[in-house]
Amino acid sequence: MTEDIPTFDYLIVGGGMVADAAARGIRERDTTGTIGILSADSDPPYTRPALSKKLWTDPDFTEEQVPLNTAADTGADLCLNTLVTRIDRFGRTVQTSDGETVGYRRLLLATGSTPRTIPAPEQDDRIVAFRSAQDYRRLRELAAGGGRIIVVGGGYIGTEIAAALAHNGVDTELVFPDETLGAAQFPPALAERHQALFVEGGVRLVPGRRVEEIRAEGNTLHAVLDDGRVRAGEAVVIGLGADPVVGLAAEAELAVDDGVLVDDHLATSDDAIWAAGDIAAYPDPILGRSRVEHVDNATEMGEAAGRAMAGEEVTYRHTPYFYSQVFGTRWEAIGTVDASCDPLTVDLDDGRAVVYYRDEAGAPIGVLLWNVSDARDLARAVLVDREENEQALRNRIR
Structure with a gap:
């Protein structure tokens, strides 16, 4: 060397x-x-x-x-x-x-x-593909400037940023492809509850639409939707995953x-x-x-x-969880969270819920904990056991 x-x-x-x-x-x-x-x-x-x-x-x-x-x-x-x-x-x-x-x-x-992007004017600092601390600082500046901010995307970043902006009194509009916010992840009843958080929090929702491009005209940005309609705002945040x-x-x-x-x-x-x-x-x-x-x-x-x-030879065996938190509601999940995977919802008290996502044989491949704390290890155990009996699943996490 x-x-x-x-x-x-x-x-x-x-x-x-x-x-x-x-x-x-x-x-x-x-x-x-x-x-x-x-x-x-x-x-x-x-x-x-x-x-x-x-x-x-x-x-x-x-x-x-x-x-x-x-x-x-x-x-x-x-x-x-x-x-x-x-x-x-x-x-x-x-x-x-x-x-x-x-x-x-x-x-x-x-x-x-x-971060993923969409066609937009280059080097326009009113358009933020949100990812970094620098993006956070820029968005703070934009939020303090008044006017409407359009958030593109109904996933983790899009929903969290929309909730954060609305929480801080910003006129916020959220454009997302599902007919109900969260429908790709959550079973219908839970998706409705999820969407209601944003409606009650003051976010203006534009469901069932994708943004094809962003155009700048003077002090206004125009988000062009896939049906030809245009949404206008003073800034745009792109939250389409990475x-x-x-x-x-x-x-x-x-x-x-x-x-x-x-x-x-x-x-x-x-x-x-x-x-x-x-x-x-x-x-x-x-x-x-x-x-x-x-x-x-x-x-x-x-x-x-x-x-x-540094020389340790122990096998890495951690199965991670992921989470999101909006308008005071927190959910955590392990494994696959996909509404097409035969979800079984178990409603608990105080608005809590557990959702088991299952494969074709009925075995769980993912667990979502809606406002349920201290249950990650229980969720991991469910995935290890691959319990197919529906009644037994209902009683696993209470």
Whole structure:
């Protein structure tokens, strides 16, 4: 390996919550090895869920509480605004967009996801494809400016941002493709309850429509719908989900198939390279080969990857949960949450509910907990047991 380039014992590509967790995992086993983090973000690692949740709803939680203090806590050498463009597996180096070369002994890919977009004017800062802390700050500015903000998309980010804006008194309009908000995920009765939260919260809903493009005319943005109608606003937030950033791994000829393929130690097809977080397609002990884009997966897998890089040989066996919270209602889920998968709803007291999503044989493949707390392990047990008896399922989580 070339001696005149900076070389780290542990090099992490990506600067999100996975990178923070991985650096901490490394330090659990190796207190002296050098750690480098190359991040394309302009901010140090931070708690991403707060960007669409707590920062908007909890006045005691401020932006100063969002950073994770990764460098100070772990001693990692953090380089921001640094995009890695190439991995040289044989030379064990990476190259950045500014021409720098950095060496590694062990490499972690934690490149995360990039938000989906739609045709829109370039470099118009009134249009936010929401993902980063920088996007949060810009949206805060737009929200303070008055006028209507159009949110595009009825998934996790779209619904959370619409709820956050409305909670802060912003004139908010939400455009989404389902006839009822959440219909793709929730059974009909629960989707109706979900949608009612937004109606009561003051969000103007535009159901059953997709936005084809965004046009700018002076101080107004126009969201052109798929039926030709136009919705006007002063700003637009795009919340259409995200795609894993796997190009770097693919170009390095690592095994890729709906994510970077890793084994049960989170190692890739190159034994000096690991992958974790949004991009990692891993062998989940309950769900089978999975790729999960949520915070529990990021932190648990990131820490495990760090420990594995530092020599731990314990198999990674965590099955992550994911969650959303809008207008004071929280739901959590494990596994498949798809309204087409024969959902069985069990209504509990105080507006709580459990939904079991089932395969063709009637066995559960996903569990949703609606305002039900402290039941994730019970939900995991349901998926392990594959209970097909409907009455028995009804009594599993009470």
